[in-house]
Amino acid sequence: MSTNQLLKGTLQTIILKLLEDNHEMYGYEITQKVKDVSEGGIILTEGALYPTLHKLEADGLLETYTQVVDNRVRKYYKLTEQGGKEVTNKLKEAGEFINQLQALLNLKPIIK
Amino acid sequence: MSTNQLLKGTLQTIILKLLEDNHEMYGYEITQKVKDVSEGGIILTEGALYPTLHKLEADGLLETYTQVVDNRVRKYYKLTEQGGKEVTNKLKEAGEFINQLQALLNLKPIIK
DNA sequence: TTATATGCATAATTTTGTTATGTATATAAA
DNA sequence: TTTATATACATAACAAAATTATGCATATAA
Numbered sequence: 408m409s410t411n412q413l414l415k416g417t418l419q420t421i422i423l424k425l426l427e428d429n430h431e432m433y434g435y436e437i438t439q440k441v442k443d444v445s446e447g448g449i450i451l452t453e454g455a456l457y458p459t460l461h462k463l464e465a466d467g468l469l470e471t472y473t474q475v476v477d478n479r480v481r482k483y484y485k486l487t488e489q490g491g492k493e494v495t496n497k498l499k500e501a502g503e504f505i506n507q508l509q510a511l512l513n514l515k516p517i518i519k
Numbered sequence: 520m521s522t523n524q525l526l527k528g529t530l531q532t533i534i535l536k537l538l539e540d541n542h543e544m545y546g547y548e549i550t551q552k553v554k555d556v557s558e559g560g561i562i563l564t565e566g567a568l569y570p571t572l573h574k575l576e577a578d579g580l581l582e583t584y585t586q587v588v589d590n591r592v593r594k595y596y597k598l599t600e601q602g603g604k605e606v607t608n609k610l611k612e613a614g615e616f617i618n619q620l621q622a623l624l625n626l627k628p629i630i631k
Numbered sequence: 632t633t634a635t636a637t638g639c640a641t642a643a644t645t646t647t648g649t650t651a652t653g654t655a656t657a658t659a660a661a
Numbered sequence: 662t663t664t665a666t667a668t669a670c671a672t673a674a675c676a677a678a679a680t681t682a683t684g685c686a687t688a689t690a691a
Contacts, residue, residue, distance in 0.1 A: 418678080421623050435638050445619035455679055457640060479638055479687055501624055505617060507557035511533050512613055530647080547669050567648055569671060590656055591669055 418451075418459050420501045423468065423486065423494040431485040434460060460484060468493050530563075530571050532613045535580065535598065535606040543597040546572060572596060580605050 425437060432440070438451045463469045468490035473482045486494065537549055544552070550563045575581045580602035585594045598606065 417620060421620075424624050433638080434640095435636095439637095441623065444622050448615055448619045449623070452680065453638090453640075454642090454681070458678085461640090477637085477688070481638070498624060501620075503560060505621065507560045508529060508533075508613075509617065510556050511553065511561070512536050512610060545669080546671095547667095564649065565669090565671075566650070566673090570647085573671090589668085592655090593669070 417501060418455060419463060420494075420497040422456075422459060422463065422484075423490060423497055426469070426484060426486050427491070427494045431483045433481040433483050435481075463490070529613060530567060531575060532606075532609040534568075534571060534575065535602060535609055538581070538596060538598050539603070539606045543595045545593040545595050547593075575602070 421441065422437060425440060426432060429440075434453075434456055438453070438456060441449050441451045460469065464471060464484070467487055469484045470487050471482055471484050473480055475481070533553065534549060537552060538544060541552075546565075546568055550565070550568060553561050553563045572581065576583060576596070579599055581596045582599050583594055583596050585592055587593070
């Protein structure tokens with residue numbers, strides 16, 4: 408499935424924010440939530456999602472446990488204390504970036 | 520200079536939009552404009568800028584001419600007709616992406 | 632029994648950026 | 662005067678972060 412070419416670098420922030428709001432989620436659940444909220448506009452591929460989750464865990468921002476539901480394994484992720492702090496920083500940066508991007512993309516012509 | 524880690528994939532759109540507003544610009548001018556408008560928040564490195572300009576030209580979205588000013592060469596870029604159409608598409612996509620991203624990053628907790 | 636949905640994961644590849652380097656001129660500062 | 666900074670282009674080496682493809686496994690609907 409082709410995601411648009413704009414989703415770059417913000418995936419960590421999206422994941423951390425989802426986990427801040429929802430306490431804990433498993434990978435597949437995250438993909439569905441992103442699809443729902445973006446009304447199908449942002450499709451999280453597994454190839455992007457799982458390595459990112461693993462990296463966030465390795466960096467100490469997330470912790471996990473697994474649970475079997477209907478004979479299928481789910482791996483739940485939630486924020487660590489450090490992750491809780493980091494999400495605030497990342498959201499601030501993302502907000503600033505979005506503002507700057509909007510300023511650039513709404514630039515009015517220069518009157519000479 | 521370290522750009523923040525969020526500027527990914529939108530560089531083409533930024534460049535096309537600047538050229539839509541300003542008719543024609545040269546590379547260095549683009550870096551300064553981006554720095555000014557983003558108040559220093561987005562720094563375009565040459566290693567990102569020039570290859571992107573060359574790609575847009577190779578794709579037929581931009582055309583160029585060179586001019587010598589104060590014994591220094593400037594290479595001016597402007598939109599082709601195709602580039603003019605493409606900028607509209609890219610801006611629409613970027614706008615939608617920003618909306619979706621904001622929806623995700625402002626998600627409220629789920630009440631269960 | 633076949634397709635779709637759920638659920639995890641990784642490897643190969645591509646895209647797209649950073650960092651470093653190179654060339655060259657003009658100007659301000661030391 | 663020579664050094665740093667600004668202007669102006671460009672490319673190569675490298676890294677980050679995605680896409681695409683593949684694999685395994687179970688449940689359910691067609």
